[in-house]
Amino acid sequence: MIKQLSTASAVALALAAGPAMADGLLGISGGADLKIGVNADASLGKQFKMLDKDGDGVITKSEAEASAELASDFNAMDDDNSGDLTQGEFSSGLKARADAAKQSAGDKMRSTMESGKDMAGSAAAKAQAGMTAGAEASSEAAQNAAAKAKAGADASANAAASAADKTMAGVKAGADATAKATANLSNELAGQFKALDANRDGLISEAEAEGNADIAANFDAADENNDGLLTGAEFKVAAKAEAKGGFFSNLFGG
Incomplete structure (x- = not known):
């Protein structure tokens, strides 16, 4: 036995x-559920190695089960339908998912703003209807209707002011992030950084880097933490790499 x-x-x-x-x-x-993503604590390279248990350079479907997020998106990320993920497929898949999340957040924000406009328009229409009804009713009823219409208009004005304040706060936050990212850059480099940072989040994505051939060519080498984004310091590295004879030569005396 x-x-x-x-x-x-x-x-x-x-x-x-x-x-x-x-x-x-x-x-x-x-049993472990590894958290993955572009903004996770570990770089994309380290995340890949954690999932690639046998170290053969690819992530199989069984290895992907260690992360619920990766398992659910495995087939979509497997571009060549080989049944496993290379490091390139893993990185590009996570970056695509991050971009989709940003796009979704933007769509929701626009939808909320449109909804607010519709509500304001509806409130104004109801106010007008109340004023018309009050004019046709007795004097006391007209006064009550006017009071309700004024209350509705005030509420709409307050809602519009609140929405404007939130929009301004978002714009200021983006400007602050860009200013912080460029604090240690020269005026010329700071200007280039701001010109590329289209969404004013204080970071340069690969898509934004395409606006400058020099930066795009040195993007991967400068992206030290492999998160698909350049900070102000990483941007300076990318610019300096092209100093000799390149677009940024006058900035570094090359």
């Missing part, structure tokens, strides 16, 4: 057999 191993014995055997077997027996590989 085969005796059942105690938990301590199983763990000891697993560790002696090696990390791969230990992971399996301890449930590390199957």
Whole structure:
């Protein structure tokens, strides 16, 4: 009869057999839900290595199960339908997902603004209807209708002012982020940075970098944390790489 191993014995055997077997027996590989994404704590390269358990340079479907997010998007990210993800597919897939999330957030904001406009228009229409009804009614009824119409107009004005304040706050936040990112750059570099930072979030994305061939050519080399975005410091590295004979040569005396 085969005796059942105690938990301590199983763990000891697993560790002696090696990390791969230990992971399996301890449930590390199957039970963990690794959080992935462009803005995660670890770089895209490190995330890939964490998921590529056998170190063969690709993430299989079974390895992708360690992350619920990756498992659900696996087929969409597998561009060549090979059944596994290369590091390029993994990185581009996460960046595409991040861009889609930003687009969705923008769509929701626009939808909210349109909804606010519709509400204001509806309130104005109801106010007009109330004023007309009041004019046709008795003097006391007309005064009541006028009071309600005024209250509705005030509410609409307050809502519009609040929406304007929020919009201004968003614009100021973007401007502050860009100013912070360019604080340590020369005037010339700061100007180039601001010109490329289309969304004023204080970072240069790969898409925004396409506006300058020099920066685009050195984007990957300057992106030290591989998050698909350039900070002010990383932007300076990208610009300096083209200093000799390039567009930025006059900035570095090249």
